[in-house]
Amino acid sequence: MPARPRSSWLVYLLIGMAAGVLSGLFGVGGGILIVPALLAFAGFDQRLAAGTSLAAIIPMSLSGVVGYALGGHVDVLAALLLVAGSVGGAQLGSVLLSRLPKRVLQLCFIVFILVVIVSLFLVVPARDSDIGMTPLLGAALVLLGLVTGVLSGILGIGGGIIIVPVLIMVFGASDLVAKGTSLLMMVPTALSGTIGNVVRRTVDVPAAAVVGVSAALTTQLGVLGAQALSPRAASIVFAVFLMGIAVFQIRRFRRG
Template identity: 30%
Template sequence: MCLLGLPIGVLLGLLGGGGSILAVPALVYGVGMPLRTAIPTSLLVVGISALTGVFPRLRAHQVQWRIAAVFGTSGAGAAFAGAAVNRLVPPQIVLLGFAALMVAAGLRMLREQPEIGGDCALPGGGVNWRSCLPKAIGAGAGVGFLTGLFGVGGGFVIVPALVLLLGLPMTVAIGTSLVVIVINAAAGFLAYTGHAALDYTLAAAFTGTAVVGSLTAARVATRLPAHQLRRWFAYLVLLVAALVVGQLIVTPHG
């Protein structure tokens, strides 16, 4: 069952996101973990996997550190708010909302994501912080809230936000996304501390396979067509969303 961590790491390494959206369903339905435990466990797995995926990109200078810091910091506080809301909502509603979010993400990934410039990626390589800062703070807060609410690192939302809203090139968006995921996942995990008893042995085994997948995928990512990977990812996310809804209909999870 812990081999389920492998595709999570692979997607993180290839796309800078996507693995996180699969972690909760994998832990709940694949491992049989209660939802309240699966969410913080997924944050632990995703955070460590994303961190390992950053290292292969450091040499290629594919991380925009300042934007990652602003994006991640604004999301950290919002993650605590999302976690607080999660504790007030029945698990079935959380999973249903999670499935709806996966459908939206999958459909969005099926659309082309052209690399466009903007205030956060000027033609000369600089950043117009006067215009970029409010965009980065707003987008970061929104992603952080989703991190706490659904237990996802948010890469499937972060990458489109960095490309379409902030104008970063796709390669830089992926590397920057991984840094933001680490920050958001750490904040979300801390928000759940004391509210769930984790099985650290299982989490370590799950994380180990995810790390292997992340490192391997990051090394081969430059050889694969990004547009094709986005389509594969979108179809996979839509499939998982359908499975989650189907599982809720057949055996409502409490």
């Protein structure tokens, strides 16, 4: 593991607080911010940043679920079906994390962010629709969970930036239900991937604890913001943020 600079504990605290707001606002685990922040400000390499981020997502997601559940914006059945696929997928992702070359991980992360940016402009959010469950849609949710779990283990993300747009576009969920359900699904997914990462020594446990707990304290601010913003405004704000992350990652990849 990289040596921590003296300021790193404060850095972890600030990263967690920012990620917590982001998590509650967009229904994501916060890894989309935590991974590049640990790379840029804490001297982590890609593998350690991804593994540490995934561990930090656990308390952060739990906090967000509470906020959305109080408003009735969590589909428990859909979350359980997603988990059925994601837990095994996260284990597979954690294996790949320890074996894939560093630049492959960087390139995967860049492509992933760009795909999400495009999908945000294709989403037509709504506040008055639920997930219509059928056997076929249930099987599709399990498959979606599997794919998300693999990416979660590899990239150190909770999977919300896949789950939220897909639940809205494909499964007809409202944006708030998609966000609340996504956060609930992330808890066991992140836990599963973290167990594998700890075994493979790709987690800085103390750093993950500081980031995760500080994030849990600010997640509710993001939940309140999600309820105040219109669905379209929230998507645009998120897309702009991801563009900044994509630029940072592309520049880092080009520098080698």
